[in-house]
Amino acid sequence: MLKIENVNVDLGKFSLREVNFRVNSGEYFVLLGMSGAGKSVLLQVIGGLIRSESGSITLDGREISREKVQGRGVGLVFQDSALFPHMSVYNNIAYPLRSKGYGRAEIRGRVKRLAEVTNVAHLLGRFPANLSGGEKQRVALARAMALKPRCLLLDEPISSLDVQLRRDMRLLLRNINSQGQTIVHVTHDYEEAALLADRIGVIENGTVVQTGTPGEVFLHPASEFVANFAGIRNFFEGKLIGSGSSLKQFVVRDKKISVLTAEPAGKGYITLRAEDITLSGNRTDSSAANSFYGTVVSVDPAGLGVEVTVDAGIKLCALVSRESAAGMGISRGSAIWASFKATAVKYIPG
Amino acid sequence: MTRFQPLKLLFIFLGGLLLMFIIAPLAGMFLATSPAEFFDTAAEKEVAESIWLTLWTSMAATLIFAIAAIPFAWILARKKFPFKRLVSAIIDVPVVIPHSAAGIAILGFVSRDTAIGRLGEQIGLGFIGTPAGIILAMAFVSIPFLVNAARDGFSAVPEKLEKAALNLGASPARVFITISLPLAWRSILSGLIMMWARGMSEFGAVVIIAYHPMITPVLIYERFGSFGLSYARPVAVVFICVCLFFFAVLRMLSNRYEDAEN
Structure with missing residues (x-):
């Protein structure tokens, strides 16, 4: 030691x-x-x-x-x-x-x-x-x-x-x-x-x-x-479930997040960059395996953009440009979809 | 850029003048010496002996004093200590004082009247009129060239490499021999060549310690004083050729070492 x-x-x-x-x-x-x-x-x-x-x-x-x-x-x-x-x-x-x-x-x-x-x-x-x-x-x-x-x-x-x-x-x-x-x-x-x-x-x-x-x-x-x-704005503790294929589910409270990992099931953490989360008014068809509907709880300036925190059962923090935020009319209380790809999620075994 | 053209031309012209200033007297001296004179002089026993004496004493001065100069240069490059600037200034003193004055100073230090002179005599190492005295005089005036070059060389070695070697279990002596010395070697070699060349060309300090045996610069002076320019010139030409030959060979060797390293 x-x-x-x-x-x-x-x-x-x-x-x-x-x-x-x-x-x-x-x-x-x-x-x-x-x-x-x-x-x-x-x-x-x-x-x-x-x-x-x-x-x-x-x-x-x-x-x-x-x-x-x-x-x-x-x-x-x-x-x-x-x-x-x-x-x-x-x-x-x-x-x-x-x-x-x-x-x-x-x-x-x-x-x-x-x-x-x-x-x-x-x-x-x-x-x-x-x-x-x-x-x-x-x-x-x-x-x-x-x-x-x-x-x-x-x-x-x-x-x-x-x-x-x-x-x-x-x-x-x-x-x-x-x-x-x-x-x-x-x-x-x-x-x-x-x-x-x-x-x-x-x-x-x-x-x-x-x-x-x-x-x-x-x-x-x-x-x-x-x-x-x-x-790390998006750091969650939870449990990885699933086996076989590399696309697995990570359970945070009652929410399931798709994760691409070869790690075996078990307790652990996931991290997700704020800039990897996309915000939209409607659910869109895209390659993003994860889409959550929630309410904006805060909008804070961060560097050149703004940090938008969405409460969708878990709190997700997205980094978007000021122009996008203004264009979409994002403000506290707005209902919004937050999406991200399974490949953007990093799993860390606990 | 065109408006700088006249300035550039002026600089080239001034540079050309400077080059001519160096080349013309040397070329004149070479042209004034016939091949027959050259070879006759080179074959003279007195000349050959004096060139040999000059070569080996200057080489000995360089190698003997390098033993202390190189580690000292490392200390100057790496360590902080009180009066470091003063110590660095002292190293440069031999460059700035007149060399005849340096000769007088050394004479006062090693003459038969002094403790060092007497001690030397007792162990059979007289300094006045001996190769040992010549070596001392040559070393005194040429040592700054080696110390300064080696110090710059050691300063250029990243300290991190020495630290890494210590962390890898090497003793400080091993770090010095296997890391610092090889990495600073290019500068050290250049310093050794400069010290050797400077020692070889020394006249003022040596002539006061040892008129005899005669090193070549003293022999040239003596022939000039006794017989005139035409007798001194061939000796000077032969000596310059020998110096340039060794200088070129050493430069070539050090360049080859550099190429092998790259």
Whole structure:
């Protein structure tokens, strides 16, 4: 277990104040915060690259806050991967093993296994300059895992990747975690947090303001900040039913929402982007598998558009342009249809 | 863009003048030396010995002082410490003071009257009129070239890579040898070449510490003083050819290293 207690760091312009949280062994913990909130600094403090002034950091019962960087037993993956540009992928992954004095045959075997796990076996002879962003991150992951760290620290490992690569990387991280690897992952992306985390810690202005399961954090935000920052307007707890085909039903109270997922039935959450919900005066024929009739309960300006909340047994929040809202005459009390596609709904097993 | 044309022409003209200023005297010197004179001079024992002495002492000065200069450059690039700006300014002092004055300063430091001079004598390492003294004088005036180039090289290495290596279990020494040094190597190599070239061409400081044995710049001066321009010129031409040859070879090697890296 990783336990951070009353950690303080003063870096002049920026400081971490009284940071407290714990990460259970084998857990996938996501630190969620805006850029500049102190997420990366906190990872470097745990990794020993920045010294904390007070407080304690214990990893599996061992106090490590005064330990050398090399002896902490944590593997850090930097945001831009920080691969050594003058070494091949093989030598990058072998670097930590050579540092610890492993024999040549042992190194070869381990590099091969790590490369297979992270799907970079075909890249071993290449240099970092010739890798894509996703490949670099996978190599950095393999390298960080080489010494079998007790805790893997990931600094925004997915944010810079495109959509398809993000999905692959999420699967890989989940897979690594499912083999018992404790992971602390920092991100500013609530969707990434919701999709990956066993538990989430929300960090604001250099301190952790709330920790809990995605359900606890998104359904019961502890503060205005968490509520606004989390950004998930449509986050529901419920039960996935159905089997066989990938189109299943997710039951929230008495409402059934069609969801496209290969996950087995069970308790969980769904998220839905506000911009994926279409509003209309009549029920329309479209490919949207979900249509709900309800009453508008609020219309709030949000950025360039307006956020319309519709009570249809469950509260759905849609983001539409001001022009559309005005054209349709949407106001509090209007009756309206809210539709969205099953593919727009993301299911997260609980 | 057309209205800038006259300005561009003026700049090209001024640049051409500058190039001529460098090329003309050298070309004149080469043209005034016949092939026979050139080969006779190159075959002279005194000339060959002096060129060899100049080459190896400047190389020794570069390599010996690099042992301290390169790690020191890393400290300057990476660490914050009190009076860092003063320390950086001190490194540049040899560039700005007259080299004969530098020679006098070194002489005062290592002459037989000083503790260091006596200690050197006791272990058989005299500095006055010896290659050891030449090495010291050459190093004194040329060390800023290496320190500054290496410091710039280390500064350009992302600190994150060094941090990553530490996190991957490497000791600070291993990080320096396997990450910082190879990534800054291009600048360091360039600094080594510059230091070597600068040491090789030194006259003012060396002549005060060691008139004999004669390095080539001193030999050129001596022939000029004793016999005149026509005797000094062939030695100068031979020495310039040797310097340019080594300079070109080293540049070529460092470029090949760069290409291999890219």
